[in-house]
Amino acid sequence: MTDGYKGRIGNLIRDARKHKGLTQAQLADLLNTSQSAINRIEQGQQNLSLEMIARVGAALDSSLVDIGAGPTHLRVTGPTTLSGEITVKTSKNAGVALLVGSLLNRGRTTLRKVARIEEVNRIIEVLNSIGVQTRWLNDDNDLEIVPPKELRLDAVDEAAARRTRSVIMFLGPLLHRLDTFELPYAGGCNLGTRTVEPHMSALRPFGLEVKATDGAYHASVNREIQPGRPIVLTERGDTVTENALMAAALHPGTTVIRNASSNYMVQDLCFYLQKLGVEVEGVGTTTLRVTGREVIDVDVDYAPSEDPIEAMSLLTAAIVTDSEITIKRVPIEFMEIELATLEEMGFNYTLSEEYLALNGKTRLVDINTKHSVLHAPLDKIHPLPFPGLNIDNLPFFAAIAAVAQGQTLLHDWVYENRAIYLTELNKLGGNVTLMDPHRVMIEGPTHFSGTEIVCPPALRPAVVVLLAMLASKGTSVLRSTYVIARGYEDLAERLNQLGANITAFRDI
Numbered sequence: 001m002t003d004g005y006k007g008r009i010g011n012l013i014r015d016a017r018k019h020k021g022l023t024q025a026q027l028a029d030l031l032n033t034s035q036s037a038i039n040r041i042e043q044g045q046q047n048l049s050l051e052m053i054a055r056v057g058a059a060l061d062s063s064l065v066d067i068g069a070g071p072t073h074l075r076v077t078g079p080t081t082l083s084g085e086i087t088v089k090t091s092k093n094a095g096v097a098l099l100v101g102s103l104l105n106r107g108r109t110t111l112r113k114v115a116r117i118e119e120v121n122r123i124i125e126v127l128n129s130i131g132v133q134t135r136w137l138n139d140d141n142d143l144e145i146v147p148p149k150e151l152r153l154d155a156v157d158e159a160a161a162r163r164t165r166s167v168i169m170f171l172g173p174l175l176h177r178l179d180t181f182e183l184p185y186a187g188g189c190n191l192g193t194r195t196v197e198p199h200m201s202a203l204r205p206f207g208l209e210v211k212a213t214d215g216a217y218h219a220s221v222n223r224e225i226q227p228g229r230p231i232v233l234t235e236r237g238d239t240v241t242e243n244a245l246m247a248a249a250l251h252p253g254t255t256v257i258r259n260a261s262s263n264y265m266v267q268d269l270c271f272y273l274q275k276l277g278v279e280v281e282g283v284g285t286t287t288l289r290v291t292g293r294e295v296i297d298v299d300v301d302y303a304p305s306e307d308p309i310e311a312m313s314l315l316t317a318a319i320v321t322d323s324e325i326t327i328k329r330v331p332i333e334f335m336e337i338e339l340a341t342l343e344e345m346g347f348n349y350t351l352s353e354e355y356l357a358l359n360g361k362t363r364l365v366d367i368n369t370k371h372s373v374l375h376a377p378l379d380k381i382h383p384l385p386f387p388g389l390n391i392d393n394l395p396f397f398a399a400i401a402a403v404a405q406g407q408t409l410l411h412d413w414v415y416e417n418r419a420i421y422l423t424e425l426n427k428l429g430g431n432v433t434l435m436d437p438h439r440v441m442i443e444g445p446t447h448f449s450g451t452e453i454v455c456p457p458a459l460r461p462a463v464v465v466l467l468a469m470l471a472s473k474g475t476s477v478l479r480s481t482y483v484i485a486r487g488y489e490d491l492a493e494r495l496n497q498l499g500a501n502i503t504a505f506r507d508i
């Protein structure tokens with residue numbers, strides 16, 4: 001083994017080259033250089049420019065060269081004015097729910113245009129480790145999922161499972177397939193404690209008991225117990241509703257779920273279940289009546305709808321940079337209150353006619369953002385379960401309020417630990433005061449100026465900081481951006497196509 005960073009890069013390149021089945025001479029041809037130069041690089045005897053590393057990465061499949069190279073950071077040069085069109089991708093939250101939901105089906109599930117994001121990658125790793133076969137079919141990110149005859153829970157990829165909260169959703173489908181099983185504790189963003197007790201109480205009527213010890217949920221199922229009365233959720237949570245739905249989908253009787261979330265990802269899961277032959281009544285309301293099937297074995301195709309949180313992120317990018325852009329495929333029914341609030345703040349925009357998403361259900365529009373002079377809203381901005389203002393969209397109002405004239409109060413009653421991260425905007429010149437862990441007061445307008453910030457350990461606040469950097473004068477650096485890649489596909493590249501100036505780099 002060669003020592004030092006040149007040696008480490010050399011080893012990575014050699015391994016990646018062999019993985020691709022190339023000889024040194026073939027790689028040299030691709031890079032327009034000599035075989036002896038490649039040999040020197042692999043031996044760690046060559047100084048490499050960043051440009052050369054990028055070219056080698058591109059020739060070999062950059063993700064291979066990237067392995068082991070540490071976290072990704074972004075360098076942003078601003079201020080930016082954006083122009084052009086951008087299309088909203090399908091949602092992270094439906095993506096993970098549908099991936100887990102595919103475990104209900106013994107047949108093949110094909111999901112169309114899945115968001116190719118780290119959160120989805122982690123769930124795919126967990127599924128693969130227990131025997132599920134998955135295959136990306138094309139550049140559209142269509143994904144085929146084929147479950148095995150027997151699941152291998154003992155082989156579960158614990159490292160992947162611990163990086164996502166969504167493993168908790170395995171409980172609902174698995175309780176029908178296995179009498180006892182273990183799952184690693186759920187992880188995810190650091191937003192303060194999110195209890196799993198609501199999941200337990202929603203699944204107890206199906207005979208599930210869970211003991212949480214030694215870093216794992218130890219689950220056992222008593223098949224004598226079946227839901228008699230309606231299941232009343234104590235919290236209108238999205239993933240708890242999904243867990244109850246998935247448990248009900250393989251229960252041959254009718255299950256009534258009350259105080260259900262009717263949020264976008266729950267609706268996508270309901271539409272998928274309907275395609276599996278499960279009867280679901282009340283989609284979009286807080287009472288769901290589900291008549292399940294003892295066995296589900298169908299080859300099914302489903303297209304999840306677009307992400308309202310990504311739509312809000314892109315709107316925010318336009319607003320903080322005062323840019324005129326077109327945002328295509330916005331799921332308008334999950335953005336109406338956000339838009340009404342923005343309108344009160346003076347935001348100008350036009351909407352296209354509505355059209356349907358590929359699932360044939362969700363209403364979409366294109367939004368044209370217009371030059372606007374914003375002012376603070378008269379009332380505080382606070383989220384509510386759908387059809388309220390989405391809790392994951394609230395953080396974006398921090399960046400928007402920062403460019404508006406006056407004082408805006410944001411009240412995040414949901415998360416113990418999210419509003420706190422919005423004070424990171426102060427490092428860019430913002431005036432954000434933390435009133436208590438749930439409320440921030442933002443005074444605008446702000447003249448942002450660039451600086452270096454480490455990503456807060458929460459997806460939305462991290463993106464809020466990135467978007468404020470677009471509006472900041474000079475150069476900013478945002479460090480350790482895995483948390484953003486959890487929920488957004490190629491965000492920097494896509495913003496660059498609108499005229500942003502963002503480059504990704506890594507420490508070696």
Ligand SMILES: CC(=O)N[C@H]1[C@@H](OP(=O)(O)OP(=O)(O)OC[C@H]2O[C@@H](n3ccc(=O)[nH]c3=O)[C@H](O)[C@@H]2O)O[C@H](CO)[C@@H](O)[C@@H]1O
Nearest residue numbers: 093096166193194235236237238239240265391392414415
């Ligand atoms: C994979 C996925 O879909 N994640 C979403 C899901 O997470 P998830 O479904 O895990 O969120 P939870 O249900 O845990 O709710 C989040 C927080 O809200 C509190 N709470 C929730 C509902 C309620 O009626 N009362 C209440 O107090 C919970 O105690 C918790 O602290 O829903 C959250 C809230 O929409 C979103 O931020 C997440 O993006």
Ligand SMILES: C=C(OP(=O)(O)O)C(=O)O
Nearest residue numbers: 165188189392459460487
């Ligand atoms: C909090 C979020 O999601 P998760 O449940 O995946 O942590 C989010 O999407 O902002």
